Amino acid sequence: MxxxxxxxxxxxxxxxxxxxxxxxxxxxxxxxxxxxxxxxxxxxxxxxxxxxxxxxxxxxxxxTAEGRRVALGVLRRHRIIETFLVEVLKMDWTEVHAEAELLEHAISDTVLDRLDALLGHPATDPHGDPIPTRLGKLDSQVYATLATCGIDKPLRIVRVTEQSGEFLQFAEQHGLRPGAKARVTERNLAASLLTLKMDRDRTVTLSLSAAGHILVAPVK
Amino acid sequence: MxxxxxxxxxxxxxxxxxxxxxxxxxxxxxxxxxxxxxxxxxxxxxxxxxxxxxxxxxxxxxxTAEGRRVALGVLRRHRIIETFLVEVLKMDWTEVHAEAELLEHAISDTVLDRLDALLGHPATDPHGDPIPTRLGKLDSQVYATLATCGIDKPLRIVRVTEQSGEFLQFAEQHGLRPGAKARVTERNLAASLLTLKMDRDRTVTLSLSAAGHILVAPVK
DNA sequence: GTTTCTATTTTGATTAGTCAAAATAAATCT
DNA sequence: AGATTTATTTTGACTAATCAAAATAGAAAC
Known part of the structure; x- marks a missing residue:
């Protein structure tokens, strides 16, 4: 154990x-x-x-293979708990990480499976992070980030890979949440800054390093 | 901490x-x-x-007063978690004790309050055990038990004070759950046995020591 | 009022996880 | 290649929680 x-x-x-x-x-x-x-x-x-x-x-x-198996179990618990906290308890997606950090070590497989079923077997958590399956499969799809994607192409934010409360609150404040639509209008490498247009013409500026934590997919 | x-x-x-x-x-x-x-x-x-x-x-x-405050906090967490596991996750009331034992040390006040609200601020858990309030008030009403109550009086089971899975499964099997109606028909002190009639004329026999864990109130 | 029994406390060791600070190995820079 | 920087490892010490087994203090029995 x-x-x-x-x-x-x-x-x-x-x-x-x-x-x-x-x-x-x-x-x-x-x-x-x-x-x-x-x-x-x-x-x-x-x-x-x-x-x-x-x-x-x-x-x-x-x-090792065995270590990975254990680690995927912990990650699965973490991400299902986060999803539960947001979807059922209506907590803010910017604050559930720390809560899940505690509960992930205390929840049994029985309870976890019940939560998973209650949530409809979600594929990702509220940050867009993929949830490992019961069998230990972890979706490893590679996405572009706001720091690496093309200019002026319509995008959908799929994942935010940063757990810090401050970062997430900043993101939420500017509408940078999974599912949101965006378009990079300008990337300034010298200043390490990036400008993007969100829904309803909202303009957001953020650093390239922050942008690297926001994963996006092209909108078809 | x-x-x-x-x-x-x-x-x-x-x-x-x-x-x-x-x-x-x-x-x-x-x-x-x-x-x-x-x-x-x-x-x-x-x-x-x-x-x-x-x-x-x-x-x-x-x-001490401080120790009691901490202990009541733990008990509140335990009993709210048990209630959640039964009411929301539809787990069996005979098996939630061990689960709650783990989670009670890992859940934050924020999550606990959300659960409490979701459940409608329950006064008792699925075993009929009273849930301490946020302020540390614990209902200490004293009930008769099946071992001490009067014969042939109509009763309602209000609480089962035993956590062991075997005991609870036995109780459940015979309809001895909080809310059930019962009537003691005979008490044999020599054999340390007791007979009672449940709904639909079901007859149950159990030991006096087991009966001591089943708390009852007179039906008005 | 000794003796005996039984519960409690003490003593000495063990395990898991951690830190501070000294020792060492690898990488980098002349 | 030799000197310096930097990351890693080692060493020694500490805390929390536990057990096994010896010592002890009350209670009960005689």
């Missing part, structure tokens, strides 16, 4: 390895978990002897 | 002191928490220095 700490380590290794590089560094991992690097090293070594990760000392860590 | 272990100790001191005796013994407490007695002693001493209980060494332990 994985402890809460173990579940969190595995979840964060999964999330950090999503974005490309194969091995997750101790630095990244320690920062994500808000522990000191030495703690991450110690824990990773323990996880490695349990067969949940493989550790290449001095280079980084990666999930 | 109280840890999970601290919350559990305080909750069990509260539950064990409900049934009468002022001081809760280390033996009872250790048994309720499934730890060895020495562990309970150690923990209780720590709780005492935190001002959450007062410990009379060799005699027992009692909650």
């Amino acid at each position: 994985a402890t809460i700490a173990v579940e969190n380590y595995l979840k964060h290794v999964l999330l950090l390895s999503e974005g490309g590089d194969d091995l997750v560094s101790m630095g990244e991992l320690a920062a994500a978990l808000a522990v000191v690097p030495g703690t991450a090293t110690t824990m990773v070594k323990a996880l490695a002897t349990e067969g949940l990760v493989s550790h290449r000392p001095r280079y980084g860590v990666r999930l | 109280a840890t999970i272990a601290v919350e559990n100790y305080l909750k069990h001191v509260l539950l064990l002191s409900e049934g009468g005796d002022d001081l809760v013994s280390m033996g009872e407490l250790a048994a309720a928490l499934a730890v060895v007695p020495g562990t309970a002693t150690t923990m209780v001493k720590a709780l005492a220095t935190e001002g959450l209980v007062s410990h009379r060494p060799r005699y027992g332990v009692r909650l």
